[in-house]
Amino acid sequence: MLPAIRRDPVGVFMRGALRFGDVVYFRIGPRRGYLLTNPEDVRHVLQDNARNYHKSPLYDKLRLFLGNGLLTSEDDLWLRQRRIAQPAFHRQRVTALAGVMGEAARDAAARWRPFAAAGQPVDVDEEMMRLTRTVVVRALLGADLGPFTSTIDQAWAIVNQHVGESFWSLGFTDGWPTHRNRRFQAARAVLRGAVDHVITERRRNPSDSDDLLSMLMSARDEETGEAMTDEQLRVEVTTFLLAGQETTSLALTWTWYLLSQNPRARQRLEDELDAMLDGRPPEYPDLAHLPYLRMVIDEAMRLYPPAWGFSRQALADDRLGGFQLPRGWLAFVIPYVLHRLPAFWTDPDAFDPERFSPERSADRPKFAYIPFGAGPRQCIGNQFALIETQLIVATLAQAYRLQLVPRHNAEPWPLITLRPRYGMPMIIERRTPARRPSQPPADPRR
Numbered sequence: 001m002l003p004a005i006r007r008d009p010v011g012v013f014m015r016g017a018l019r020f021g022d023v024v025y026f027r028i029g030p031r032r033g034y035l036l037t038n039p040e041d042v043r044h045v046l047q048d049n050a051r052n053y054h055k056s057p058l059y060d061k062l063r064l065f066l067g068n069g070l071l072t073s074e075d076d077l078w079l080r081q082r083r084i085a086q087p088a089f090h091r092q093r094v095t096a097l098a099g100v101m102g103e104a105a106r107d108a109a110a111r112w113r114p115f116a117a118a119g120q121p122v123d124v125d126e127e128m129m130r131l132t133r134t135v136v137v138r139a140l141l142g143a144d145l146g147p148f149t150s151t152i153d154q155a156w157a158i159v160n161q162h163v164g165e166s167f168w169s170l171g172f173t174d175g176w177p178t179h180r181n182r183r184f185q186a187a188r189a190v191l192r193g194a195v196d197h198v199i200t201e202r203r204r205n206p207s208d209s210d211d212l213l214s215m216l217m218s219a220r221d222e223e224t225g226e227a228m229t230d231e232q233l234r235v236e237v238t239t240f241l242l243a244g245q246e247t248t249s250l251a252l253t254w255t256w257y258l259l260s261q262n263p264r265a266r267q268r269l270e271d272e273l274d275a276m277l278d279g280r281p282p283e284y285p286d287l288a289h290l291p292y293l294r295m296v297i298d299e300a301m302r303l304y305p306p307a308w309g310f311s312r313q314a315l316a317d318d319r320l321g322g323f324q325l326p327r328g329w330l331a332f333v334i335p336y337v338l339h340r341l342p343a344f345w346t347d348p349d350a351f352d353p354e355r356f357s358p359e360r361s362a363d364r365p366k367f368a369y370i371p372f373g374a375g376p377r378q379c380i381g382n383q384f385a386l387i388e389t390q391l392i393v394a395t396l397a398q399a400y401r402l403q404l405v406p407r408h409n410a411e412p413w414p415l416i417t418l419r420p421r422y423g424m425p426m427i428i429e430r431r432t433p434a435r436r437p438s439q440p441p442a443d444p445r446r
């Protein structure tokens with residue numbers, strides 16, 4: 001399947017699942033494995049029998065560039081790093097960061113004013129990247145990127161393309177001085193420079209803040225009392241920059257795209273925002289009263305899950321859906337496919353946020369919808385991302401309406417993450433939130 005998978009991984013997995021059912025055998029180059037689409041089997045691999053699985057060798061490509069950080073490490077190292085970082089993502093800590101998220105969203109709203117006035121298209125994918133990068137850098141690293149601010153997003157794009165395309169390659173040309181490899185090395189150097197800048201600045205001005213960066217820098221090994229090595233610290237900061245910025249920005253980009261294609265849903269969202277917020281900026285407590293907003297975001301991540309697919313490798317033989325999974329074989333879990341299976345989703349390709357209403361979700365198996373993964377390796381930043389995306393959409397959708405540039409091809413591109421292959425140029429129109437009708441003046445005759 002290697003050439004077909006290289007051309008169209010999402011299509012190959014989707015067709016396999018539709019044609020052959022819950023467990024589909026794949027041979028991809030030298031590797032063998034199963035695509036799993038029964039939520040019970042997904043639960044088994046990611047959660048119930050997670051100890052029997054490591055992230056698959058496909059992550060080696062990511063490891064080559066990210067090193068062994070929280071996203072890519074295993075066993076004791078993973079557990080230690082997860083324990084160090086976890087407190088930064090407790091609900092209370094994350095809700096306390098809502099102010100930073102809201103402020104960044106308002107800055108973006110102000111930045112868009114001239115674009116709206118000129119009616120010129122804006123690359124919304126790039127805008128969202130900038131916005132979520134600002135949030136991660138400010139909220140978790142308490143930093144700014146100094147001279148790297150203007151180059152880092154382009155560097156990520158190059159790295160994502162390089163690593164994403166090489167996922168399925170056998171790596172024969174990895175070390176060659178080709179144009180592609182040189183471009184990748186240059187992008188890596190930019191990222192390394194940015195991360196070093198953040199760490200050096202914090203060392204120069206030690207702050208008494210208790211953000212994620214402080215936690216990483218002050219953590220001490222329980223047995224040896226030693227701090228993380230500089231290299232491990234670098235790896236973790238890079239991991240959080242990548243994992244925190246890229247996926248969240250794509251969730252937002254696809255949300256804007258889907259809203260522009262579904263004017264009725266957009267209208268309903270605007271009505272909810274106008275009625276609840278009455279033109280003021282949203283704050284964290286408002287989110288509990290904006291159910292449709294949350295459903296829109298859940299539905300966008302169903303259709304375009306930013307982490308579109310992941311995989312595991314069995315450490316020992318296992319049994320799945322009545323089949324033997326031998327040691328060393330892979331298990332593919334592909335949210336893009338799970339999220340569109342007709343068995344769990346009526347009219348699966350339609351954008352229908354209300355399918356996430358409590359009534360319509362009640363009978364759906366939990367593991368049929370896993371944009372943040374599941375089990376011990378579930379995304380550490382899921383609350384952070386959900387609060388951030390809701391605040392950003394609520395802020396910007398009050399002030400603007402985004403229209404996809406006519407005839408633009410918004411084809412998804414499954415790299416490490418699911419990017420829009422040709423970007424997402426959109427026209428930004430200003431809108432005035434409808435004010436709640438004010439109370440009629442009291443009748444003076446009474």
Ligand code: HEM
Binds near residue numbers: 248
């Ligand atoms: C919409 C936004 C996001 C999506 C869709 C997403 C998705 C995911 C998924 C699917 C995984 C598990 C991958 C696997 O099992 O192989 C994961 C892991 C991870 N995510 Fe996220 N993520 C998002 C936002 C964030 C944010 C905001 C952060 C941090 C600020 C973050 C940090 C991480 C880290 C560190 C891991 C590795 C956790 C571990 O293995 O212990 N993510 N994410």
